[in-house]
Every structure is written in structure tokens, then in C-alpha cells.
Amino acid sequence: MRANIKDVSQAAGVSIKTVSRVINNERYVRPATRARVEEAMAALGFQPSQAARALAGGRSFQIALVCSNPGPYYLHGLIGGLRGRCAAEGVRLIVHAYETETDELGADVLGFFRQMGFDGAILTPPIADNEPVLDELERAGTPYVRISPGAQLDRGPSVSIDNEGAARAMTRKLIDLGHRRIGFVVGHEGFSVSRQRLDGYLNALRECGVTSDGALIRQGWFDFRSGQAAAEQLLALKERPTAIFASSDDMAAGVLSVAHQQALRVPRQLSIAGFDDTDLASLVWPGLTTVRQPIREMAEKAAELLFSGSDERVVMPAELIERASTGPRPA
């Protein structure tokens, strides 16, 4: 049987409260006593029960990461960014990935949060904008940090990039390169960043006096396949775009794959731009520019806000990354 706190207290000849003090690194324990207790703990291979600590202490030593249908790089960046701080704080990371499609209202997530007091939560779109979920969290007194919120903006701490601004800058860059027909692949409808990025694109066109053409705007779903589908449609237009801006990395990769296929016949005529949670996609097409969304750094920052109890709203810089200075220009 596993040793418990009582066994340790007896072995060390102290009360359980003193053992508890040692476990929690509290003050008011004489060094000699502490040493004796630690010795006993080691000898018995004692590890405190998380369940008991959670019940008695009202802390679960767990935080939740909630995200919907995350792409591989996004998920990887989030977990990579959270990992270190969680370990340092002695806290477990519960990953709750759920289907947006089958649970539009977030009922699943609501149930998830009602079930037990987490010590904190990291929320990503679109659940980050879900009012009932935020209400529930606040009611339960669970601190949370939102990543890229798009609604309820005056509510609690968050980390984001300036999506509209980044998309605008990217579009302007394409315009500066001489492009006038720029295809745009919109992200998933349920995510507010999709709208923000589209707005950036439209605003840049308007500001630069470029007429926008609805035929150049295609709905995507943040995934590879929808990027492919959009690219196929765009490249089949009578008046082809000379550049395509896909508003996520998976979609950009989809566009890229189509471009590669078509490049067998029409090589490298196309500028491609994308939002990017990594730098993988940015290396396989000469005329590629991406807005790097520093998702890992955003997650790190989110962890920092969560554990420090800050309620800052942090906007991180998004970097425009050009792989080839010799990107193609339209004929």
C-alpha cells in the first residue's frame, strides 16, 4: 500500500500538520524538523495524493486547455508554450479538444467546466468568445486567459496579435509588389479572427484604391483541403489571380500543393501569402510570404498571465516573413 501523510508523520515523529507544512513548503518549520520529515518521505517513497490535496485544499493542480478542431501546428504551439510553465508550477495540463461542428453552443465545454474546479483555463477561439462559458468560469472563480478573443473584449486577460493589421500589411505588400488581382481564402466562419483577417484584406484594397472582386474571395475552413479547393477554384477563373492570400497555414499549404501541381505546367507564376503558426510551409515555394502568428510565444505569455493573476490584454507583434526576396511579380 502507498504511504500516506500519517505514515510519514509517525516515521518522522511529528504531526501530520507538520508534514503538510513540509509538503507545501511553508514557513515555520525548523530546518532539523524539515530534514527529518523529508527523510521519512524519501524512505517511504511518499507522494501526496492529488485527489486529497484537491479536496481539502480547494485546488486541483490542474489547468485546462480548451480548443476546437485545432490544426497540428496550432495545437503543437499551444502545448509547447504551456508545457514549461505548467511543469514549473507543478500543475497538470488537461487538453480538451472538441468538435466545433457538433457542438456549436459549447454545451460540451460548459459541462466540462462545471464538473470541477480547475485552477485555471486557457481558451482559444471560438470558445474564447462564448459568453456562457466565460460566465460559468467567473461564477466558479476560475481564472482564465483567452487567446485571440473576438468578442467580450473588455473581459479578462487575453493574448492576441493584431489580425486586421497584419492582414492589411500583408495585402499592401502584395499590392506594392504590383499585384492587383489577389485571391483571398477566408478562415472558418465560426472564428472571429477570420473576419478580422478578411477585414484587413478588404481595408488594404480600399485604401490602395484596388477594386475588390467577390470572385476572388473564397470561404475556407482553416484546413488543408479547403485551401486546396479554394486554390483550384481561384486558378480556374478566367481572370486568374496573380497572388493568393490564405488566412491560415494549413490553407496556405493547400494552396501551395495545388500551385505545385499546376506549376508542372505553369511554373511559379503565383505569389502565395498565408498566416502561419510555424515556419514549415514557408520554405517550399519561392514567392511565399507569411504572417507568422507566434502561437507558441502567445501560449507562453498566456501561461504567464494565468499564473501571475494579471489581467492584462497583451497584443503581440506578428512578423511578416519573406522567404525569397525574389518573389514573382505579375506579368
Added chain:
Amino acid sequence: MRANIKDVSQAAGVSIKTVSRVINNERYVRPATRARVEEAMAALGFQPSQAARALAGGRSFQIALVCSNPGPYYLHGLIGGLRGRCAAEGVRLIVHAYETETDELGADVLGFFRQMGFDGAILTPPIADNEPVLDELERAGTPYVRISPGAQLDRGPSVSIDNEGAARAMTRKLIDLGHRRIGFVVGHEGFSVSRQRLDGYLNALRECGVTSDGALIRQGWFDFRSGQAAAEQLLALKERPTAIFASSDDMAAGVLSVAHQQALRVPRQLSIAGFDDTDLASLVWPGLTTVRQPIREMAEKAAELLFSGSDERVVMPAELIERASTGPRPA
């Protein structure tokens, strides 16, 4: 304050034991009684405390996924495959991603497992081969399922693919295409699958009477950069390989990116092969063949084994995926 089981029992006019029976869906509760209790639970917004259930019941309602430096697709596949079953079983998924490099012995993981009884664990390489960790798990009576184990093979349930066989088949395919100088990028040294895949490559060469050349074999670390580095070295050889087989998807993508760069000068002379946790990389190079490791399906299977208590050792089929039937042949 949150309602607890006692509040419910009073509201429903029954004992807490009866409420407990309802919570746990036990038999021997009269339908009418059950209905009354459920009504009271709903009225009070009652949700049982996980901590209390865990403490009293000896179950944590949590399983752990332990993996080291997982690549984006691998991680995504694992979580995607585990998600559904966990939700169905009412169990949380704790993701413990750790650094292989800073913790060669798995001490971190050992501490992790000692801390609390999980209801189960999914282990990936290289920790899946760590004897002390397996010992600890068995001592604590925590069921586990290993993915792609490479040691302690007669121990507990597992899910894998035939890595040696798949690598051999792939190599033979390249040989059949006429390739004689086939570069190979080895995976991370700490992972037994790396050795298995290398063996498959070497065995195929031997069986087909192709002389193996040490200069064509490069050490990689399963990541993009090491794939690039290896490709650069291989393509700088006096006697260039006509094909490169990278034994992971991230490395294959790295090889690909270098090939694309060089293709500006020497277009599409190279066959590329890779192991693949997705199908993304397989779409951007005409002469690409991959062994698809069905990691998501493997994770699903692992969850099934874990929750059913089976101790099967499942070997899943790995598929050879050719994107372009017109893959290049050496001159």
C-alpha cells in the same frame, strides 16, 4: 456556494447514498426515486466533485498521454485519436509532453506517475521502453498501453506498425524504380523505431544485392532542420543519391524544402520517400512516396485497448502512398 451531494439528498428527500447511486448509474434505484434525484440535481445545478470522487473512489477519471518532443502531426494525431473515446468514457486527458534531451532517464516522467493514480496511461517512444516507468506503473496498478514499443516487447498491450517491414518495402520500391544510390536519413537515436527503420533499409539493400554506402546514411533527429541538413549534405556528395528516404515526415519535409530550393537549378531529379504521420508533405513533390503511419488510428486503438482492459499487441498496417505515378527515375 456549489451544491454538494448532501444538498441534493435533502432536496430529493433521500439519503446521499442514493444520490451516489444515481450519479454512478448503479442498479437498485427505483425509477421514481431516480427521477426525483435527477430533478433535484438539475434544480441545484449539481455537479459531483471530481476530487472527492477520486479520493473516495480510488479512481481519478483521468488518463495520461506521455510523449517526448512530439512533432506537430504526431501530437495532433495522438490527441485526435484519443479524444473521442476519452469523452465517451467521461475521462480527462492529461498531456505530459517533456524534453527527452534534458531528461534522458525519464526521472521526470517517473515523478509524474508516482504522484497520483491515473486510471491509465498511453506511452509513446522513447518512454514507452523505459523499464522503471513500466515498473512503477505496474506497481501502482495503473493500466497502460504502449505505442510503438521497441523493448520489453512481451510486456503489456501495445499498438505499432511493422517499421522494419515498411522501411524495407519502401526501399525495395525505390530499388525497383531503378535507384541504386539511395540516401537514408536516420531518426532520433533514442527511439527504437529509428533503428527498426534503418534495419529495414539495410535489409532491403542487402536482399537486392545493392551495396550500401555509409556516406549515404545520415543521422537526423526527427525534425525539419535535421532533414534539411541531411539533404544538403547528401546533395553535396560527389556521387549524389538519386533518391532520399527520410524516416519521418518532418525530416522528409526538410529534405523536400532543400530539394525545392535546388530544383530551381536542377529541377525534380530526385525521388523522395518518407514516413508520414499525415498526408500533408506528400502533396508537394512529384516523385514522393511515403509510408503512412496511421498515428491517429493507432491512438484510437490504444484507447480501445486501455479502456477494454485488453492486453493485445496490435500491429496495424502501414500503407505505401504514392502521389505521382510518374515519379522520376534515375538517369
Added chain:
DNA sequence: TTGAAAGCGATACCAA
């Protein structure tokens, strides 16, 4: 089919 009461293993207030 239901209930009373004894834990589970920590935390935390209040004394000493």
C-alpha cells in the same frame, strides 16, 4: 431498494 456511518488523505483554523 434504501440508509447510516466509517473512511479516503490531505488542508487549515485555532491553540499551545
Added chain:
DNA sequence: TTGGTATCGCTTTCAA
């Protein structure tokens, strides 16, 4: 600096 003891909210015998 330490210790006694109530307490957290549920599960689980054992009776009834």
C-alpha cells in the same frame, strides 16, 4: 514552531 481536530464531498461496506 508545532499539534489536535474539524472538514472537504464523495464511495463503500453493512444493515435494514
